[in-house]
Amino acid sequence: MSDRAKNFTAGEREQRFDQSTAAGVGRPLPHESAAKHVSGEALYIDDRPEAPNQLHLAPRLSEHAHALITRVDVSPCYRLPGVERVMTWQDVPGELDIGPLVAGDPLLAKERVDYLGQVILVVAARDPVTAHRAAAAAIIEYRPLPSVLDLEEALEKALYVDVPHHHRRGDPDMALAAAPLRVQGSMRMGGQEHFYLESQVASVVPGEDGAMQVFSSTQHPTEVQKLVASVLGVDMKDITVDMRRMGGGFGGKETQAAGPACLCALAARLTGKPAKMRLSRRDDMLMTGKRHPFLVRYDVGFDARGLMLGLKLDLAANCGYSADLSASIVDRAMFHADNAYYLADVLITGYRCRTNTASNTAFRGFGGPQGMLAIEHIIEHIARETGLDPLSVRRLNYYGKTTRNITHYQQPVEDNPLDELTDELALSAGYRQRRREIIAYNAASPILKRGLALTPVKFGISFTASFLNQAGAMLLMYTDGTLQLNHGGTEMGQGLHTKVLQVVAQVLGVDSAQIRITATDTGKIPNTSPTAASSGADLNGKAAQHAAETLKQRLVEMLCRVYHTEAGRISFRNGMVKVAGRIFTLAEVAELAHLQQVSLASQGYYATPTLFYDRTQAAGQPFYYFAYGVACAEVVVDTLTGEYRLLRADILHDVGDSLNPAIDIGQVEGGFIQGMGWLTSEELVWNAQGRLLTDGPATYKIPTIGDTPARLDVRLLANRANPKQTVFHSKAVGEPPFMLAISVWCAIRDAVASLADYRRLPAIDAPATPERVLTAVDALLAAAEGDVVTHFGTCTPAPQPQPMLAGAGTRARPKKERPYE
Incomplete structure (x- = not known):
């Protein structure tokens, strides 16, 4: 029997209440899934049991950086046993474009490809090997177009995805002209592959009345929900996205996780069967973007x-x-x-x-x-x-x-x-x-x-997009004193769930083991912001804190009313509640609240204050x-x-x-x-x-x-x-x-x-x-x-510059100048 269910003696209650707090913020608690990570018990999307009749998806990628698509013949794909459906842009019932902010990212290439690795078609088959073999069997013909692959060439030709922007203060031209020393130059920095251990993956299960349950390895469940609904031509209420954990994200699953999820949803809609897409490392690296060079x-x-x-x-x-x-x-x-x-x-x-x-x-x-x-x-x-x-x-x-x-x-x-x-x-x-x-x-x-x-x-x-600085959380307390927590942030190994658990444990004075955190779910917390910009704990932790404080305030008010005392004489610590000298377990307080018809479900919301940016200025x-x-x-x-x-x-x-x-x-x-x-x-x-x-x-x-x-x-x-x-x-x-x-x-x-x-x-x-x-x-x-x-x-150079340190040496150099580039 757990401590929560024991009938403590008065001495035991006092001792438990007074002992050092083992949970809450500021303590080096292990990651809430650490043991499962190292034992292999942590479930990722690809670990979920396959549903009956589940289909597997494989893409066919462009072989040109820029070309017109002159012919697509998918009939060879269907010659392989086990192929259920081949999907091209013509099969999309709703909006084809899945650009996160502005249009420009077609789910499937339509008449033209704009980079080598762009998805042209996707095969849904009964097993992954058949799907990949069938995708390779499709006949695609191109008319190559001139391509721009070099950053400097694009800059020289003024090829932009958005207009240039400027930050200015003072008069830099005058300051440069008056400076005793002046240097010009350039440097280049490369991009970076995210190389998350879990590649892009999604799984979709169709439900009643056109509803879809989406399991997506994404940092932005709400965006996946929105784009899946857009591609299928349905409302957001018909789509629910579930995200328990990712095997790494680093920003690579903020926008680009939407593609596989939308393709799975499309296959599920067209076939009526569950569908899963797990990209190979090669396809993932060819298809998805990197850090900007x-x-x-x-x-x-x-x-x-x-x-x-x-x-x-x-x-x-x-x-x-x-x-x-x-x-x-x-x-x-x-x-x-x-x-x-x-x-x-x-x-x-x-x-x-x-x-x-x-x-x-x-x-x-x-x-x-x-x-x-x-x-x-x-x-x-x-x-x-x-x-x-x-x-x-x-x-x-x-x-x-x-x-x-x-x-x-x-x-x-x-x-x-x-x-x-x-x-x-x-x-x-x-x-x-x-x-x-x-x-x-x-x-x-x-x-x-x-x-x-x-x-x-x-x-x-x-x-920097100010409206994204908001988050929600939901906290449920049960009559045995345990709690269930849900918030809008996503766990990608960074320990966000652990920190948010500690925040709630701190507010309510309970051990984090009394709290279960559940998968991020658009059916519980709507309109979430992405877990990005280092703001996961700031936003979701604060929302969870507000939810816990609201719930605690309800309990305090109830106890004041029942025991005719003041709020200052009530304190929460180590899963116990002291009320005017009497000590109760949290389970006893929760049971009393339920009998007193006090809601034990609480929502929290937080928006970062004082943020603004005037782009025109x-x-x-x-x-x-x-x-x-x-x-x-x-x-x-x-x-x-x-x-x-x-x-x-x-x-x-x-x-x-x-x-x-x-x-x-x-x-x-x-x-x-x-x-x-x-x-x-x-x-x-x-x-x-x-x-x-x-x-x-x-x-x-x-x-x-x-x-x-x-x-x-x-x-x-x-x-x-x-x-x-x-x-x-x-x-x-x-x-x-x-x-x-x-x-x-x-x-x-x-x-x-x-x-x-x-x-x-x-x-x-x-x-x-x-x-x-x-x-x-x-x-x-x-x-x-x-x-x-x-x-x-x-x-x-400066006249007679001081050496870096004794022994570094100095050397005069001829005067050279070059116009600013």
Whole structure:
């Protein structure tokens, strides 16, 4: 018999009430599904028992990047036994387009294909092997059209999915003209494959009267509900989406999970049978978009101290063939083009370029990493030209606390701990001593060179589309004192459900084991926002807190009425309730509430306050608050091969009052390693025809345990409650740690820069693969001989610049200038 059902003695009740609380927020509880994850008992969509007569779907993908479809013959598909239906665009009863914000994403290609990998038809068969064989048997003929595969070509031809947008403050032209020093240049950063362990998958079971039950691995159940209804030509009330857990998402299942779900629903409608679609890794990588690759161009003016005085910055994104979420992603890149630095006179322009590749989409950081990498590159360029330690240049340009504390989009930077964070990490990581040791090591080591970098993160938290900053929750209490919780957020391994459970446990004073969290369900919480923008715990945790507080208030009012006491004499703790000196179990209180006809079902709702952004003025307050962090990385580079190794990483990150330190540290570690993958090993390669060549784990290298440093020290900033009214004064942790990995990229470049006395910027784009590093080494050595100008630009140098540190050396350079590009 459980504790809830025991008849406790008075002493036992008192002892239980007074013992230390084992649940609630701030405690390092394990992930609510951790045991099931490692034992294999956690059920994902593909683990669900197959329904009778279930069909399996397989796609046929375009073989051209841009072409007219001149003929489609599906008759060979039906020659294979077990084929139930072949679906083309003509079979869609409702709306063909499934674009998330604007039209441009047909569920099935109609008369033209716009990228290699686009879905033309789908086969529904009794087993997956037959479905794939039948899809391959279809005859499709094309008339190829000219394609644009290169970002720079799209930019030159002004091919956009949305109009350019500008952020401006002051007069950057005048500031640049007056600056003592000025440098121009460019750099490129690649995309990134989400590489979630569970590929895109959906399963649909048809119901009565045209209703559909959809099981989708999606970060946005409501959008799947809406698009399935649109494709079938029915109302949203006829579609219910269930999502218990994902095997990873990282933004890749925010919009692009809708396609498989809609195709399954279409097959279920046309055949009357359940249907499932699970993409192979190859098909998933060919069909779905990635992190946006960017081209960066800049013109920056500064003084001999390294203080930025004026900046013109172009951020051009490869959006792929359609808009998807690109407008918002490039906006966020522009919002984060300052990172931790005050930009006085500045013009930032964001370009959303159209190419004949898969439509790129959300990825952890949502454009923020690209904008932040751009400014960190610029900071390093300034440091190399002045001969200063990059950390000194960074600190000089940090946002201030009372002055120089307004962003280029007019939002105040409040409660800024950047100086304290940097001081604390520089001291604990021994930055100054290690810098001296590394310079001495490099002077004595002709082949192996070490590099060190300490970089900051300032990341805005909230959806930049303000209406998305809302969430709902539903809390049910049963007469045995147990609870069932549902909210609009989705669990993709990040621990959201665990944190929300802890929030409810804290409010009601119960152990989290008394609460069962159920699958995210559009039939319980309507009109949900996606679980993205690091806002899952902020929004859904606050909604659940409100639901728990409402339920608790009902119980308090009932107890006051029954026992003729005041609310101040009632307290909830450890599954017990003390009422004017008497102690009851929560089960007894719940039973009494039911007998007193008090509702034990509660709904909670939360909308983030004070958010707005005027796009016409490029000004506002798009973020509720900022999350901060700093990372120090040390690498060693083999200058004969370009290979490198991350030796050590020290991280100090700000999460406010942590809801769960164990989960938060895990998120910091995971985000850092994933960010390191983007900046080092994860290289996407297409051939001249637009085919993705890196379409599986054999050709696309994500970080492994062997890539993690032997020493990875992660600490959460202590005693730093979020001053905003977030859930128990915590801060978001999903995306901000990703950008801490910029320190690794900078450390690699620092090691290579030692070949030229730290006075030249190595031409290493992202990702910094060994091939790129080796090319940069050769170019830097050649440039040291002949003062060759790389594509990263040129500079009018400061007269008699101060050396980076003793022993770094100085060298005068000829004056060069190049017009801003």
